[in-house]
């Protein structure tokens with residue numbers, strides 16, 4: 435989904451327009467390619483390859499599930515092509531698009547924080563609009579924290595005062611948009627959450643300076659029902675995972 439939206443915007447950037455039907459065909463192609471890669475187990479030796487939990491654990495993906503995934507992607511694309519933001523981006527001069535790497539980072543109180551905003555643009559007031567395409571449910575609390583990180587990233591990368599950055603969360607499945615202003619209160623709250631989260635992770639480490647943990651400090655749950663649904667059971671409880679094909 436993210437790949438198709440990025441490709442769509444890039445093609446518009448170079449004036450090679452793409453319509454909704456083409457975007458859907460591209461999405462279908464990517465979906466099929468990813469599925470094939472995953473079924474062939476390419477993810478075991480290629481980090482960039484798609485890997486589905488279902489293939490790792492030899493679980494069936496039914497036609498109904500497959501169609502459900504395809505329909506959700508198509509609905510996201512319908513909403514994206516129909517959205518005000520897509521029009522807005524197309525009407526904005528290319529020189530006001532802000533460069534965003536697929537994966538970037540910034541320092542937060544000596545910690546390296548990785549971010550990957552989907553798109554960023556400078557508006558006519560000189561403010562940065564940092565956008566994220568979401569395919570999940572609307573209003574997840576973590577989404578605001580993500581925008582706070584983008585605001586701090588905008589400061590580190592472009593020297594922009596976070597107060598001049600606006601976050602936009604575009605929920606493509608629901609066709610909904612939320613704006614997040616990075617006022618001092620939102621920033622303070624977000625940074626406090628980040629500190630708390632970093633501290634909580636460090637407290638679990640045997641050597642927080644070297645970022646080392648000890649396996650015995652992380653006992654396994656006795657709730658085997660949870661383990662049977664866990665993506666890490668191959669390494670953690672191999673007896674619950676069928677051997678790889």
Ligand code: SF4
Pocket residue numbers: 653654655660661662664665666667670671
């Ligand atoms: S298999 Fe998953 S849920 Fe079970 S103990 Fe290991 S990590 Fe935890």
